Amino acid sequence: MRNNGIGSWTARRARMSPDRVAVVHGDETWTYRDLHERATRAAHALAGLGVSNGDRVAYLGPNEPAFLETLFGAGLVGAIFVPLNTRLAPPELAYILADSGTKVLVHAPTHASHADALRDGVPHVLDHETYERLLADASTDPLDEPVGQDDVAMIMYTSGTTGRPKGAALSHANIHWNSVNLLIDVDLAGDEVTLVNAPMFHVAALNQTVLPTVLKGGTVVLDAQFDPVRTLATIARHRVTYLFGVPAMFQAVANTSEWPTADLSSVRTMICGGAPVPEKVITTYQERGLVFLQGYGLTESSPGALFLRAEESHRVGSAGTPCFFTDVRVVDRDGNDAPTGEPGEVILHGPNVMTGYWGKPDATAAVLSKDGWLRTGDVAVVDEDGFLHIRDRIKDVIISGGENIYPAEVEDVLLQHPAVRDCAVIGVLDEKWGEVGRAIVVARETVAQEDLLAFLDGRIARYKIPKSVVFADTLPRTASGKLLKSALRTTYGENT
Incomplete structure (x- = not known):
């Protein structure tokens, strides 16, 4: 194949395990053959709208198969995928669409009113009915658009809690190496059943759960919205083996009345990240005999940087040590390594670090050195065994x-x-x-x-x-x- 990007993943997986279940959504299932056919149709439909290599294609909606079809379809034609935060208001979304120069916006029925308000700023806006019609009429002929590992695969916008959000441009190589890091740290299997109820526009939900599961040929169970009681029911119903959540999600699940008697016997691994993980959250799950792991990362690193592996999970409160292909330092204000136990800023380097902020060279230069070290703005200390403990954001x-x-x-x-x-x-x-x-x-x-x-x-x-x-x-x-x-x-x- 000339396509060496993530767009080729459905083709590669379909030729290996076409009949394995790739996606579960509600009562419907899609095999890898189905997913690849739908992604191929989406690619032809996008090409028919004039989308070509390097153009941007955005998706607005909850976790559902069309999100993945648009992601992989865009990748098949060499386009750049832009997942949109569903909680943003139309003016905020309009800024992102303009900043990224999006050519096509695909949206779910749940976000029709938002999409209507955005039509003037995007050449093509596809509602669910139009999207399905285009796919039905599209070809299933194979595509093999040349896509290199260093090409940008997606632009993931940071949450923008202060000021305008910035788009982290993640290359195909960034996502590839992040997946390799994850698979080294977590022993995902080909029969993995991964629950995805954190929003896929969030870098961890997409890159730490969905894409590594696809690489291994497992099943991704999509839930449109997180609900703590439904989470426990879904785990039992689908025999979920792997899931990711932020601390607030795991806290909410453990606070339900169903928690003490919930059937969690299928779960092999839970990973937590996105914010410092309180010790009580970790011990609550460990007391149920669960493998509860945590990591540290950020959108700009695709996201994995540190991981606390299963055999180290007794080190409650530590974010672990660097992922295999990522180097991490804790430095003082002069850029020197901070002494053991002394706080400093976390900086990191590796093939998973973004190419830069989309269209913002000054913002990129402020955080990314010429030799590729990323300033995170996070404070940590390193203990005597080399494990990092994240303290907080510098600004907090x-x-x-x-x-x-x-x-x-x-x-x-x-x-x-x-x-x-x-x-x-x-x-x-x-x-x-x-x-x-x-x-x-x-x-x-x-x-x-x-x-x-x-x-x-x-x-x-x-x-x-x-x-x-x-x-x-x-x-x-x-x-x-x-x-x-x-x-x-x-x-x-x-x-x-």
Whole structure:
């Protein structure tokens, strides 16, 4: 094949295992033969609209087969796939479509009103009916468009929690090597049944679960929207063996009344990432005898950078060591390796690191050195055994009286209190200390501020203990489960 990109994966898998079930969605199933035929039809349909090598094709909708068909179909014609965050408003989506120069937008019925508002900015907008009609009329003849490993495969836009989102341009090689890293760290099998209920526009859901499963010829079970009770039912019904989630998702599942008696006997591996993983979340799953692994990465690294492997899972709280083909350092402000136990910025290098931000050379230069080292903006410490512990985002660190307070560390301990369902810690101005911590707590039951603060006393240094607690019904999060600290600072940051 001349196509060496991810668009060729359905063809390669279909010639190896055409009758294996590739995708399950609701009560329907698609074999690898079916998936490749649909992807081929999608490719011909896109080509018929004038899409060619390097053009951008976007998808807006929940986890469903059309997402994957569009992804692989675009790859077959050498186009660049742009998955869109379904929680964004039309003006935000319009910015991404314009920034990426998208030529075709495919959307699900659930997002018809959003798509209608975007028609003026995109040459071709395909609703579900039009998409299906085009596929029905399209050829199934093989395509073999030349696609190189260094060509851009997809543009994944960062969550944009501060300022405009930036598109991380990920090459076919980036995604290939990320998949290899994942398969070295997690022993996925050909009979894997992978539950995907985190949104596939999120880099971890797509690149850490779906694509490695396709490489191995396993089955991907798509769920359009995460629901903790349905998650447990789906695991039992489909005998799910592998799943990914962010900490908030795993917390929600463990908080259901069904959790104590749920049938989890089929599960081989759970991986968690996307945010610092509280110790309580890890131990809750380990107490059920589950292999609960965590990793660290970011959109710009496709995403895997660090992984805590099964034999190391007793090191609760560590994000692990570098993935096989990725190098990671923790450096001080001068770019020197930080001493053991001292915080520094995580930087990383490897074939999974993005080519740059789409159309933004200045933003790229700010984070990507000429020799390929990526600045993450995350703070970590390295322990005496070489394992990294992620502390927080540099911008979220609270500096109180000259001491650095890492909110994730405080949140981790707060979550161990039985009355705390969810929490976040932000900095607020203080005349004496410059800045002090404030905890925003979602409580399971009535609990006094004094009791929560007393609980922290003796568990963390006193300067780290928040000076105030406010209670909330929920905490704002992105679609990928990350806390929106900027929104919390806006709502609760006044020093009152």
